[in-house]
Amino acid sequence: MPAPYEVPQPPTASGQLLPVRRLARPVQGRYLAGVCAGLAEHLGLKVRHVRLAFVLACFAGGAGIAAYLFLWALTPQSLGTPPVARADAVAIGRPTNEPVRNLVVGLGFLFVGGALVAQQRGVNLRLGVLIPVLTVVGGAVLAWSQLDDAERSRWLVGDMGPAGRRAGLLRLGIGVALATIGVVVLVTQGRGFSGLWEVGIPAVAVLAGVALVAAPWGVRLWADLRAEQARRIRETERADIAAHLHDSVLQTLALIQRQAGDSAAVVRLARAQERELRGWLYAGPLGSQASLASAVTEVAHEVEDLHGIPIELVVTGDRPLDVGGAALVRALREALLNAVRHGAAPVSAYVEVGSESVEAFVRDHGPGFDLDAVPQDRFGVRESILGRMSRHGGAATLRRLEQGTEVSITLPVTAPGAHPQIHPDEQNDTEALTDTHARTDTEVQADTEGRR
Amino acid sequence: MSEPRSPQPAPIRLVLVDDHRMFRSGVKAELDESMLIVGEAADVDSAIAVVAQTRPDVVLLDVHLPGGNGNGGSDVISGSGGVTTESGVPVRFLALSVSDSAEDVIAVIRAGARGYVTKTINGPDLTSAIRRVADGDAVFSPRLAGFVLDAFGAAAGEVAVIDEELDRLSTREREVMRLIARGYQYKEVAKELFISIKTVETHVSSVLRKLQLSSRHELTAWAVGRHLL
Known part of the structure; x- marks a missing residue:
């Protein structure tokens, strides 16, 4: 009794510890610091939408920028998808001083908010002084937070050679420049434009000079950051591949060595491993679960695993899996089971998804069998294949070739929306066939007779 | 799988190109006496040299090979352009691959291979595929x-x-x-x-x-x- 076919479920990470979902900035797929990408992943939104929201928020008094900086400062960088059993590697860096930092930044924001409210209430906060001071502080913080933790620690430790140390000096220069701007603005308070000219122009000139000198180092800093990112991505991928090979290929090889005497088991193991590896190497990250082609592939693999006989499966075209398609998949499964049980290798299956109909062929090289010779009480071929297809508006024929048997299944493609009648027993119809579909027997038999 | 065609009096001269020695010896064990292996190579450059020197009927060519311009089997085919057998027939290539990826297969076919089979093919099928390619047909x-x-x-x-x-x-x-x-x-x-x-x-x-x-x-x-x- 074959088990009822089930619509494939997305693979679950059973037995594998799921990492706690925490906000982290991914290394891959980021524009600036990965804040939007991390946020989108965390909330399950589209990255594009999150980015758009941030950009829009920037026009709301710069709230977007503030929020971005805030999240940047507080979100640890992630190592990308953690390899199996490496859940602890989700977040790196800043493990200890995080609460302190949160507190400081939070207080800062509280202070700014309070100041704004007070100003609105009419209290004179001497914004002329406050704003330059905040510029100085903010500039310095900004300059420092440009760098990720790893980078910063490398600089502080000083293991980067002369170039790295010069970049550190550049950092210092930027800080000083920002402080200068703040000081200039502070000093010119109350002296009007003349004072501004007197102090401002030299200051600008000096700053421009510094910028000119520092530009090459800035470029170098940027390139360095890029290289660091690329290196980290490569390391992540390498760890990923190593983990995968360990969990799949090495395990299988060990199994094969232990079962070297049992050639059928070895073939099955090798085949399953080949398929798994192939899927991992060539398939995209997202397997479209609900497509006819993937359902057919899954069924073929399942039958292969059950009986250890390889099935040469070719699928052309694809379409979403609907009721009729699911019926075709079940019928195909039955045909494949018949082929591996009663036929002989090689077993070939070809499924062609055309614009007007889906055609499937299962072919084996066994001695072949006669439908009339099959006892009436055997439902395998007659009901599960022939009957099922005719119920869904399709047709199935059984043909005896010179060598082997071929089952052909056709199903007209219905336009989306025009669903064929859904049979309530389709969920587990291998059991519930007898009562409702007695009529199909004679019909199908006549059909097969005609085509033979 | 047998062909209703006159049996070949002379064995088909074959060159095996694959960077896995284990696979080469496996193929050698599977082929019958109607095939004569005249040369082997493990990378693109030695393959081109062996083909030019032995002038075989058929080259059994792995799609993935080290050396050359990094295009594997396609490099061997383009590097062996114009090489003919003793009787003046161009040397034919049958691509053999463990990878089913479209780029690889199509690249080697477009480079000039006469056919493509997967490495899981059994002995008799491989023999008939080689014979077919030797006759100038496609596989x-x-x-x-x-x-x-x-x-x-x-x-x-x-x-x-x-x-x-x-x-x-x-x-x-x-x-x-x-x-x-x-x-x-x-x-x-x-x-x-x-x-x-x-x-x-x-x-x-x-x-x-x-x-x-x-x-x-x-x-x-x-x-x-x-x-x-």
Whole structure:
């Protein structure tokens, strides 16, 4: 009794510890610091939408920028998808001083908010002084937070050679420049434009000079950051591949060595491993679960695993899996089971998804069998294949070739929306066939007779 | 799998090119005495040298090889251009791959290989495939046939109006490809369509030519995008 076919479920990470979902900035797929990408992943939104929201928020008094900086400062960088059993590697860096930092930044924001409210209430906060001071502080913080933790620690430790140390000096220069701007603005308070000219122009000139000198180092800093990112991505991928090979290929090889005497088991193991590896190497990250082609592939693999006989499966075209398609998949499964049980290798299956109909062929090289010779009480071929297809508006024929048997299944493609009648027993119809579909027997038999 | 054709008096001279020694010895053990292995090579450069020196009938060529310009088997084919056997027939290449990825297969076919089989092929089938390639015919695995049907839009019902059209298959070619995808051998295809084996071979060769010459450049990208191979 074959088990009822089930619509494939997305693979679950059973037995594998799921990492706690925490906000982290991914290394891959980021524009600036990965804040939007991390946020989108965390909330399950589209990255594009999150980015758009941030950009829009920037026009709301710069709230977007503030929020971005805030999240940047507080979100640890992630190592990308953690390899199996490496859940602890989700977040790196800043493990200890995080609460302190949160507190400081939070207080800062509280202070700014309070100041704004007070100003609105009419209290004179001497914004002329406050704003330059905040510029100085903010500039310095900004300059420092440009760098990720790893980078910063490398600089502080000083293991980067002369170039790295010069970049550190550049950092210092930027800080000083920002402080200068703040000081200039502070000093010119109350002296009007003349004072501004007197102090401002030299200051600008000096700053421009510094910028000119520092530009090459800035470029170098940027390139360095890029290289660091690329290196980290490569390391992540390498760890990923190593983990995968360990969990799949090495395990299988060990199994094969232990079962070297049992050639059928070895073939099955090798085949399953080949398929798994192939899927991992060539398939995209997202397997479209609900497509006819993937359902057919899954069924073929399942039958292969059950009986250890390889099935040469070719699928052309694809379409979403609907009721009729699911019926075709079940019928195909039955045909494949018949082929591996009663036929002989090689077993070939070809499924062609055309614009007007889906055609499937299962072919084996066994001695072949006669439908009339099959006892009436055997439902395998007659009901599960022939009957099922005719119920869904399709047709199935059984043909005896010179060598082997071929089952052909056709199903007209219905336009989306025009669903064929859904049979309530389709969920587990291998059991519930007898009562409702007695009529199909004679019909199908006549059909097969005609085509033979 | 036996051919109703006059048996070859002379053995087919064969060169094995594969960077896995284990696989080469496995192939040697599987081939019968009608094949004579005259040379072996493990990378692109030595393969080109061996082919030029031994001038074999058929080169059994792995798609993935070290050396050359990094294109593996395709480099060997382009590097051996113009090499002929003693009797003046061009050296033929049968691609053999463990990878089913479309880029690899199509690249090596477009470089000039006469056919493609997977490494899981059994001994008798491999022997007949080599013989077929030696005779100048094309060898299509079911998978390659399925890919061709998909790439040329034949599965969706696109059919060439005139046979010479390079971007589409003719009705007959489509039927032949469909039967090969269904696991039929050439003689079974011939029987099914009431044509001679020679005609089947002509159709397959013509499809191979279209695959090599077609400017349907979305061919590979399209198939790769859908993980067809």
